[in-house]
Amino acid sequence: MFKISIIRRSYHLFQPNALTKETLKSHPTHDLLQTLGFVRQSQSGLVQWLPLGLRSLRKVEDIIRYRMNTDGDALEVSLSSLSPKLLWEQTGRWSNKELFKLKDAKKAEHCLTATCEEDITSLMGNFITSHKDMPVLVYQISRKYRDELRPRGGLLRGREFLMKDAYSFVSSKEEAIKMFERVNDVYDKIFGDLRIPFVSAWADSGSIGGDLSKEYHYMHESGEDTLLKCSNCGAISNVEKAESYPIKEGEYFGDVSVKYSLSADRKTLLCFYYPRNRELNWNLALEAVDHDMDSVFNMKRNEEILQIFKQENEDIMLTRVLRIMDCRLNSRSNFPDFPLNQYLKNNFGQIDDVSIVQAQENEICGSCHEGHLSGMKTIEVGHTFYLGTKYSEPLHATFVGKDNQRGIPIEMGCYGIGVSRLIGAIGELTRDDNGFKWPTSVAPYLLSLCISPHMKNEQEIISLLQCQFKGTNLSGEIMHSFSKKLGLGARIRLSHAIGIPLCLIVGPKNWPLVEIELRGALIGTDWEKEFLDLKEKYRWEIVKSTSGYVEKHIVPVEYAKDVVKILLKYLS
Amino acid sequence: MFKISIIRRSYHLFQPNALTKETLKSHPTHDLLQTLGFVRQSQSGLVQWLPLGLRSLRKVEDIIRYRMNTDGDALEVSLSSLSPKLLWEQTGRWSNKELFKLKDAKKAEHCLTATCEEDITSLMGNFITSHKDMPVLVYQISRKYRDELRPRGGLLRGREFLMKDAYSFVSSKEEAIKMFERVNDVYDKIFGDLRIPFVSAWADSGSIGGDLSKEYHYMHESGEDTLLKCSNCGAISNVEKAESYPIKEGEYFGDVSVKYSLSADRKTLLCFYYPRNRELNWNLALEAVDHDMDSVFNMKRNEEILQIFKQENEDIMLTRVLRIMDCRLNSRSNFPDFPLNQYLKNNFGQIDDVSIVQAQENEICGSCHEGHLSGMKTIEVGHTFYLGTKYSEPLHATFVGKDNQRGIPIEMGCYGIGVSRLIGAIGELTRDDNGFKWPTSVAPYLLSLCISPHMKNEQEIISLLQCQFKGTNLSGEIMHSFSKKLGLGARIRLSHAIGIPLCLIVGPKNWPLVEIELRGALIGTDWEKEFLDLKEKYRWEIVKSTSGYVEKHIVPVEYAKDVVKILLKYLS
Numbered sequence A, B: 001m002f003k004i005s006i007i008r009r010s011y012h013l014f015q016p017n018a019l020t021k022e023t024l025k026s027h028p029t030h031d032l033l034q035t036l037g038f039v040r041q042s043q044s045g046l047v048q049w050l051p052l053g054l055r056s057l058r059k060v061e062d063i064i065r066y067r068m069n070t071d072g073d074a075l076e077v078s079l080s081s082l083s084p085k086l087l088w089e090q091t092g093r094w095s096n097k098e099l100f101k102l103k104d105a106k107k108a109e110h111c112l113t114a115t116c117e118e119d120i121t122s123l124m125g126n127f128i129t130s131h132k133d134m135p136v137l138v139y140q141i142s143r144k145y146r147d148e149l150r151p152r153g154g155l156l157r158g159r160e161f162l163m164k165d166a167y168s169f170v171s172s173k174e175e176a177i178k179m180f181e182r183v184n185d186v187y188d189k190i191f192g193d194l195r196i197p198f199v200s201a202w203a204d205s206g207s208i209g210g211d212l213s214k215e216y217h218y219m220h221e222s223g224e225d226t227l228l229k230c231s232n233c234g235a236i237s238n239v240e241k242a243e244s245y246p247i248k249e250g251e252y253f254g255d256v257s258v259k260y261s262l263s264a265d266r267k268t269l270l271c272f273y274y275p276r277n278r279e280l281n282w283n284l285a286l287e288a289v290d291h292d293m294d295s296v297f298n299m300k301r302n303e304e305i306l307q308i309f310k311q312e313n314e315d316i317m318l319t320r321v322l323r324i325m326d327c328r329l330n331s332r333s334n335f336p337d338f339p340l341n342q343y344l345k346n347n348f349g350q351i352d353d354v355s356i357v358q359a360q361e362n363e364i365c366g367s368c369h370e371g372h373l374s375g376m377k378t379i380e381v382g383h384t385f386y387l388g389t390k391y392s393e394p395l396h397a398t399f400v401g402k403d404n405q406r407g408i409p410i411e412m413g414c415y416g417i418g419v420s421r422l423i424g425a426i427g428e429l430t431r432d433d434n435g436f437k438w439p440t441s442v443a444p445y446l447l448s449l450c451i452s453p454h455m456k457n458e459q460e461i462i463s464l465l466q467c468q469f470k471g472t473n474l475s476g477e478i479m480h481s482f483s484k485k486l487g488l489g490a491r492i493r494l495s496h497a498i499g500i501p502l503c504l505i506v507g508p509k510n511w512p513l514v515e516i517e518l519r520g521a522l523i524g525t526d527w528e529k530e531f532l533d534l535k536e537k538y539r540w541e542i543v544k545s546t547s548g549y550v551e552k553h554i555v556p557v558e559y560a561k562d563v564v565k566i567l568l569k570y571l572s
Helices: A009-014 A019-028 A029-035 A052-068 A085-090 A117-129 A173-193 A282-288 A302-312 A418-429 A459-468 A488-496 A526-538 A557-571 B011-013 B021-026 B027-036 B051-070 B085-089 B117-127 B173-193 B280-289 B302-312 B417-429 B459-470 B488-498 B526-537 B557-570
Strands: A039-043 A046-049 A081-086 A101-103 A109-112 A134-143 A160-170 A199-202 A213-219 A225-230 A234-237 A256-262 A269-273 A319-325 A348-354 A371-390 A411-418 A447-451 A500-505 A513-518 A541-546 A550-556 B041-044 B046-049 B080-083 B101-105 B111-112 B136-145 B160-169 B199-202 B212-218 B223-232 B236-238 B256-262 B268-276 B318-327 B348-354 B375-389 B410-416 B447-451 B502-506 B513-518 B541-544 B548-558
Touching: A009 A052, A009 B027, A009 B557, A029 A039, A029 A418, A039 A348, A039 B080, A039 B117, A046 A052, A052 A134, A052 A160, A081 B041, A085 A109, A085 A117, A109 A134, A117 A134, A117 A160, A117 A411, A117 B041, A134 A173, A160 A173, A160 B136, A173 A199, A173 A213, A173 A371, A173 A411, A173 B318, A199 A225, A213 A225, A213 A418, A225 B117, A256 A302, A282 A348, A319 B041, A371 A418, A371 A500, A411 A418, A447 A488, A447 B502, A459 A557, A459 B021, A488 A541, A500 A557, A513 A557, A526 A557, A550 A557, B011 B051, B021 B027, B027 B041, B027 B417, B046 B051, B051 B160, B051 B173, B051 B417, B080 B085, B080 B280, B085 B111, B085 B117, B085 B557, B111 B136, B117 B136, B117 B160, B136 B173, B160 B173, B160 B417, B173 B212, B173 B375, B173 B410, B212 B223, B236 B256, B256 B302, B280 B348, B280 B541, B410 B417, B447 B459, B459 B557, B488 B502, B502 B557, B513 B557, B526 B557, B548 B557
Parallel strands: A199 A234, A269 A319, A319 A348, A447 A500, B199 B236, B268 B318, B318 B348, B447 B502
Antiparallel strands: A039 A046, A081 A109, A101 A109, A134 A160, A160 A411, A199 A213, A213 A371, A225 A234, A225 A371, A256 A269, A371 A411, A500 A513, A513 A550, A541 A550, B041 B046, B080 B111, B101 B111, B136 B160, B160 B410, B199 B212, B212 B375, B223 B236, B223 B375, B256 B268, B375 B410, B502 B513, B513 B548, B541 B548
């Protein structure tokens, strides 16, 4: 009933007065977002969203909401941003240094939600009582808070950011895997709708937990993440998850590093040996010992682990030692001294031929053992996790099973998309020397009206064109507010810099013909067929450069709407 | 492009299993909102929004956004919820006890935004440099935080709440008054769209400042505010603003209270005398002395004020005393002792015939001096203020004027609407013995499908009806997710309790005829004309009770859509 039309006269307040080529070309993306009036940084890692940025942000939100509702059959909720200390103590996460914490007037402690596993588990535990109540998928799009010590690139890693976080609740592991796949399908659609090429990769799930975990990335040289892709099987993995083998095993003769750990019963000392010029990958180390490992492996220092080992095993002769050798080592590598003075040689075990270091480019793929790995820098924009009962157990979110069995903890999953981060990432990915070049899915407006200040009846022309587009889905998508100081050329450059896909140009020379310039390129060749069919009817003319590149479309103003609609169809 | 259709299968998870008449009738509104699955309280004054509540909240947001954009020509922004201490110190508001405060990892202090005058003034000061840049009106709909010691009634006074806050920036007082009127016009439209009777009243602006201030209220006996209305001129005012006169002056013979204050130059002692059984109204007191008053009047204790007076005036003989007598007193009232030992009688002044106490019901209206005041309890839902330069001065938000004069502080206004509060207030206002009775503007869904569990093809019928409504503006407005445990009667009662305006009932007895029950009443009589015109065509039948009250509409399923659309047109 209340469709929103947003054509504000005073929008140009946030526009720059002058834009140099140098600014557009070489300013960091976050600065460019500020120069062009998308956002304004208020403090380190915190931004104020200005009208232009908010429009793009809402478009991303709407795509996510539509897909979560329609394809995910998900329910939208909106949780409080203040979460009580008690819940986070129950899950052991209150000590997290990145939580913003505060006390209220009654001295009760809260954190600002960095993520909502605690709150949603507590909430849904009230409503889910039987296996019949599941599966359920809920989500929200809301602000999250992380007290990053080094906030980076504004929208890419802020201290306050907009995140879509979804949580699933099912009654069994099999259902959990189905749900995980369902949400990943939804993610493929969301990232498809955004019209930016993406990759999904199996990932280490970091500190959040679980085994099943996928990351969604945009490839870009400025990215902080690295993914490895196999030239043979095409598998893509995060470096923390990827397993790789050297082209030739046992060729390393240099210094050897060692990291100690303990078996789950703390009776076996685990010694992981690997080349000093590489990094140990704890995921691979865990797999090498079949996950029979105590959580002491999280400790940084070998000395502490040895001390615990000695404290817990008074008779050191009864303990065992297991040596795990990265396959790159050989017997002539330069090993460090062995740390125990007393031991029984008989209690020694050894695992060879495993790879326990972080994968590197050009090594052999650990999945197919055939292809070579190539690396690519990426920006992570989404993540899906299977959580298991990590949160439902400590928070007592249980249900009654099929056989009337009580107290079964709910199987959970969680699924994030960095909504504000997407704006930063897509901006970074698509910009060129002329500024931003948003896909139509994210562009703040689809069409700009650039009218020469030499046209006497500027307001009339704006009204005429607005009337033409009334009732179409372009009616709320037209930007025509420019500072009076800007000439026609500056307006067109600004429209291109903001990244508005279509620019409708009105000048006294051609009037009542108008020109339409495109910011991006038309996809495929079908549009040319439509052009040939309709060029007579619309008196539609195309101006090409000598190299054959389409520079602009010229059309009488009365057909501007029709041509704009056709062009929009073929724009990425 | 991405229209949202929200018909979730698992919605019924949040529905109550059993609803008693007693619950619907006598549970407090906030409890009822929880019972029926609109929200869930997580901590005192904090709520989690569930899918149903979020739908109603979004509808209110959309109405506000549409009017602010279209009629207010306002620009939407979205500011960070973390605001730096420095700004609040500059405006002298950091000491406010209701601010949630926190330190980040670098020990920098922030508050959670309770309101955004500081941040928006600082932000817009960057963009507004000339008088040509104004007028500008910006707004946001975002969460605000107030650390209320006694949060009340959940949505009515929470510690975290959704608020629409708008701020205007203009170059002169005249422009400020025009802008104030423009926003009040927009508010009249917004509250009109919400379809709940409201009153706007001139108000004391409390601690935020300025003179021009209006409040928007819903009348309801549970309200915490009181408005007074004149039977003659119709003026409505907040008790803090209202001026009233006794039916007969000078009739008070009882004890007299006195409050001291100082003139602006602190050389005159102001003594306000008034009946002990009444409360002094400082706004009226200020007016009585033409605002020639020092800010010491904010002090609670007379002794402190007298001490300051004596400290600042060494020669007490040179000081003056001004006595202000409330018109209810007479010379035989029982006055307290005079506080000064030394004084010159010649330096005494006296103001009589003024009213300086809080107005009461049945007294004479201070505006027209004819009508009597009657009181009504209300819930405040909106507020508009003219701020002047209260924030622009300390925050140095200035502009260059028409005559190239530099450093002129911007004239500001601020305008709030309690968005989440509106849900609580409208719920409270419109509920009856059967539960909520939302206006169509706020109802979470417009239509429910209540299908008898005895119909074997329930899913087919749902699909058939969904198909019928596809492409209409009802397609995302249909609720059909009920727990399997509920029979047909329970489903209808639940639909009515949730407050869904139309309930489409399908049972085996009448099928393929369906029944349509209304939660509210049809407005006017035009609908009867449409009924008479179309009753043949749609085979549309109305069942009335013996008292003539319309109980239900009966129509073949193929015309259900048409009749629903007609009924919806006439529902409030």
